[in-house]
Amino acid sequence: MTTTFHISKAVETLLKKGVVIPCPAAVEVGEDVNLEQIAPGVVLHTGSKLLGASLSVGPGCEIGAEAPATVEDCQLGRGVALKGGYFSGAVFLDGSSMGSCAHVRPGTILEEEANGAHSVGFKQTILFPFVTAGSLINFCDALMAGGTSRKNHSEIGSSYIHFNFTPHGDKATASLVGDVPRGVMLDRPPVFLGGQGGLVGPARIGFGCVVPAGAILREDVPEDGMLVSPSDKASKKKPYAMGAYREIGRVVRNNLLYIGNIRALQAWYKDVRRGFMARDGFELRCWEGALRQLDAVLAERIKRLGELAAKMKLSVELAKASGASSVAVAEQERLLKIWPQLEVRLKQEPDAVLGAENRDAVLKRAAGREGAGYLKVVQGFDPAARAAGAKWLQAIVDSVAQLWDAKS
Numbered sequence: 001m002t003t004t005f006h007i008s009k010a011v012e013t014l015l016k017k018g019v020v021i022p023c024p025a026a027v028e029v030g031e032d033v034n035l036e037q038i039a040p041g042v043v044l045h046t047g048s049k050l051l052g053a054s055l056s057v058g059p060g061c062e063i064g065a066e067a068p069a070t071v072e073d074c075q076l077g078r079g080v081a082l083k084g085g086y087f088s089g090a091v092f093l094d095g096s097s098m099g100s101c102a103h104v105r106p107g108t109i110l111e112e113e114a115n116g117a118h119s120v121g122f123k124q125t126i127l128f129p130f131v132t133a134g135s136l137i138n139f140c141d142a143l144m145a146g147g148t149s150r151k152n153h154s155e156i157g158s159s160y161i162h163f164n165f166t167p168h169g170d171k172a173t174a175s176l177v178g179d180v181p182r183g184v185m186l187d188r189p190p191v192f193l194g195g196q197g198g199l200v201g202p203a204r205i206g207f208g209c210v211v212p213a214g215a216i217l218r219e220d221v222p223e224d225g226m227l228v229s230p231s232d233k234a235s236k237k238k239p240y241a242m243g244a245y246r247e248i249g250r251v252v253r254n255n256l257l258y259i260g261n262i263r264a265l266q267a268w269y270k271d272v273r274r275g276f277m278a279r280d281g282f283e284l285r286c287w288e289g290a291l292r293q294l295d296a297v298l299a300e301r302i303k304r305l306g307e308l309a310a311k312m313k314l315s316v317e318l319a320k321a322s323g324a325s326s327v328a329v330a331e332q333e334r335l336l337k338i339w340p341q342l343e344v345r346l347k348q349e350p351d352a353v354l355g356a357e358n359r360d361a362v363l364k365r366a367a368g369r370e371g372a373g374y375l376k377v378v379q380g381f382d383p384a385a386r387a388a389g390a391k392w393l394q395a396i397v398d399s400v401a402q403l404w405d406a407k408s
Contacts, residue, residue, distance in 0.1 A: 134158030145183025157195025260400030
């Protein structure tokens with residue numbers, strides 16, 4: 001008996017344009033996929049599924065090498081390897097990769113040569129170049145920078161978790177590992193988060209910090225170059241009132257710092273990266289996709305902070321009834337009072353004059369050198385250009401962060 005395998009017209013078209021498909025009958029291409037946005041030479045292994053009108057797969061990419069892979073409305077640069085799993089609404093820049101059993105959702109950007117091993121979950125996750133995630137990891141709602149090369153990279157150890165949901169039911173918990181103003185210069189020492197550990201958001205960790213394996217970090221370590229060995233105190237039992245927050249100043253400040261860093265990264269993409277991502281349509285779609293994801297991250301963080309603010313009415317009542325500190329009550333009342341105005345401010349674009357002189361100094365250094373490639377040019381900046389760039393972006397971060405500390 002002869003078995004006939006059906007090959008879709010879309011797959012036939014991809015084969016004719018030079019896409020490599022070893023088992024054409026086992027590849028699915030959605031009707032809304034723009035086939036012109038799949039580059040010749042892309043390799044689609046058995047079980048690959050391509051979906052979404054905004055899907056773009058650049059030259060040298062390989063999908064499904066280890067296991068079936070679904071790639072939906074993602075933008076892939078050059079030489080990206082998505083080895084198996086589910087990928088939706090994310091951007092993968094040149095040379096980035098993910099192992100099998102990955103689960104990557106919207107709000108995610110993996111910059112050049114960032115990578116994850118098998119069974120890694122990302123959502124609202126931004127990894128700067130070279131950042132490496134081990135296996136069996138859940139690292140959602142976080143931005144991580146640091147490192148200068150694939151041999152000198154920031155590391156998320158295997159079985160690591162970013163805890164991003166509180167007992168009160170809020171997710172105002174995004175964490176900064178490194179930061180945008182200095183991180184984009186690609187000259188900072190790497191951060192090491194040891195395996196079988198966790199980070200309780202919202203938290204901040206400085207460049208060059210080391211958190212040993214098996215540790216749960218529950219505090220900020222904004223200083224650079226620190227060895228942190230957190231340990232839980234002896235177990236104690238005490239009453240707990242669900243919905244009653246304690247002092248929330250740190251939580252609000254860390255959220256605003258995160259939002260400020262996203263605003264800074266948006267500015268970096270719009271003013272600096274744009275010139276390095278215009279060689280062809282694949283790069284341009286990655287640039288556009290990254291800006292969409294940054295918009296989504298920003299909207300998510302404002303939404304989550306707003307949900308926290310909405311919980312303050314009940315929390316203030318519970319705090320007063322339980323005899324909470326006057327500082328805790330005052331901070332909660334303040335957030336409840338200022339949130340409507342704060343939300344409006346957070347949704348506004350930063351003033352274009354913020355750090356303009358320093359911004360122009362960086363653009364001048366990069367002008368005409370785009371063809372040399374983003375990583376090479378940025379890592380070749382002289383100290384003056386690096387300092388100017390960091391000052392420009394830090395001015396944007398500070399303009400957001402000061403919204404809580406300003407008198408109101």
